[in-house]
Amino acid sequence: MRCLTLFGILTLLALAACKPEPVDTWQPTPYILPTPRYFPTANNIPADNPMTKEGVALGERLFNEERSCAMCHHKEYSFEMGPTGTLENLGTQHTILPLINLAWNTTGLGWKSQVATLEEMVYAAYTDPTEINADTMDVVRRLLQSTLYHDLFKKAFGTDEISFVRVEKAIAQYVRSLVFANSKFDRYLRGEEQLTQDELIGYQLFVTENGADCFHCHGGGANALFTTNLRYNNGLDTNASEEFKAPTLRNIALTAPYMHDGRFATLDEVIDFYSEGVQYSDHISPLMHHVMQGGVHLTEQEKQQLKAFLNTLTDELP
Numbered sequence: 001m002r003c004l005t006l007f008g009i010l011t012l013l014a015l016a017a018c019k020p021e022p023v024d025t026w027q028p029t030p031y032i033l034p035t036p037r038y039f040p041t042a043n044n045i046p047a048d049n050p051m052t053k054e055g056v057a058l059g060e061r062l063f064n065e066e067r068s069c070a071m072c073h074h075k076e077y078s079f080e081m082g083p084t085g086t087l088e089n090l091g092t093q094h095t096i097l098p099l100i101n102l103a104w105n106t107t108g109l110g111w112k113s114q115v116a117t118l119e120e121m122v123y124a125a126y127t128d129p130t131e132i133n134a135d136t137m138d139v140v141r142r143l144l145q146s147t148l149y150h151d152l153f154k155k156a157f158g159t160d161e162i163s164f165v166r167v168e169k170a171i172a173q174y175v176r177s178l179v180f181a182n183s184k185f186d187r188y189l190r191g192e193e194q195l196t197q198d199e200l201i202g203y204q205l206f207v208t209e210n211g212a213d214c215f216h217c218h219g220g221g222a223n224a225l226f227t228t229n230l231r232y233n234n235g236l237d238t239n240a241s242e243e244f245k246a247p248t249l250r251n252i253a254l255t256a257p258y259m260h261d262g263r264f265a266t267l268d269e270v271i272d273f274y275s276e277g278v279q280y281s282d283h284i285s286p287l288m289h290h291v292m293q294g295g296v297h298l299t300e301q302e303k304q305q306l307k308a309f310l311n312t313l314t315d316e317l318p
């Protein structure tokens with residue numbers, strides 16, 4: 001009897017010893033960035049942070065946490081703040097920028113292109129005293145208290161280690177996934193829908209030098225991001241020497257107030273500025289071809305047509 005038991009134990013031990021090592025079964029699902037054929041081919045996805053469905057899902061959750069990005073970047077306003085996003089309300093140095101199609105920005109983020117990558121922008125937003133104003137260690141400590149996050153980090157990164165570098169990576173993945181390419185104008189480019197006569201004339205004005213002359217800095221059919229992502233001085237003030245990024249004009253109907261200081265409340269005010277209000281300075285971009293006439297001088301009807309075209313750049317939100 002005793003012998004058999006011993007035999008039994010030995011067998012069990014032998015079986016346990018032969019049990020294969022647990023293999024690493026972490027296999028995240030690749031996230032394929034939906035790229036319209038008329039978008040640039042170069043994107044900013046870094047080799048050490050490939051997009052995965054699990055990473056994007058974790059990033060979305062972190063983005064929408066209580067003290068996080070969604071305090072200011074609201075989905076329904078193209079990830080800006082809407083009409084309340086004035087400098088007085090925000091307390092930031094500049095107004096907010098939209099978070100759309102940023103996977104194709106390869107020339108720096110922010111109004112002054114001051115931040116090189118989306119990963120670094122997550123760090124900047126968390127630590128800036130005028131933005132989230134948090135200690136990254138506190139952020140990590142708070143996440144460590146939640147069992148849910150252990151599981152989500154494991155799914156996204158293979159182990160349940162929670163670090164700020166992983167927070168940066170996940171949120172950057174989520175922001176890269178915010179692709180906007182289904183406006184009326186996109187459907188026009190794809191031959192699925194016609195523009196109205198006024199919208200078409202507005203488009204013509206937008207892309208011609210003798211018209212409204214917007215395309216050099218804000219793109220068009222040939223640059224469907226509707227931004228070059230470069231900085232210019234567009235003649236807002238006579239004494240201003242600074243250059244700011246020409247923001248994308250996609251979803252522009254949703255992102256008032258306009259300009260880095262939010263000085264214009266409506267698109268009509270913006271169009272009036274480009275038509276009659278351009279100020280000469282030594283620093284103005286040479287692409288502001290009509291500065292000596294104070295602007296491109298559109299008729300009332302042309303202003304409405306240009307606005308009608310700009311309104312075709314609004315996406316239906318998912």
Ligand code: HEC
Nearest residue numbers: 068069071072092094095096097109110111121122125131
């Ligand atoms: C307090 C409001 C606020 C919060 C919270 C905030 N942001 Fe921003 N965000 C801004 C402002 C203001 C700017 C423009 C900054 C500048 O360039 O001066 C900006 C700009 C950006 C840009 C640059 C976009 C471009 O086109 O260049 C990105 C990316 C961004 N934020 C991502 C984030 C992320 C990710 C978070 C969360 C980790 C976050 N922001 C949290 C206000 C905020």
Ligand code: HEC
Nearest residue numbers: 212213214217232234244245246247258259260274285287
């Ligand atoms: C020389 C380049 C240039 C040209 C040409 C130009 N823009 Fe701009 N645009 C800019 C820059 C730079 C800014 C941001 C300026 C700032 O805030 O200081 C801007 C800002 C804007 C904004 C506000 C964006 C926001 O999110 O706040 C709108 C709308 C706009 N431009 C529309 C137009 C239209 C319409 C035309 C043609 C009539 C035009 N632009 C021509 C460079 C240009």
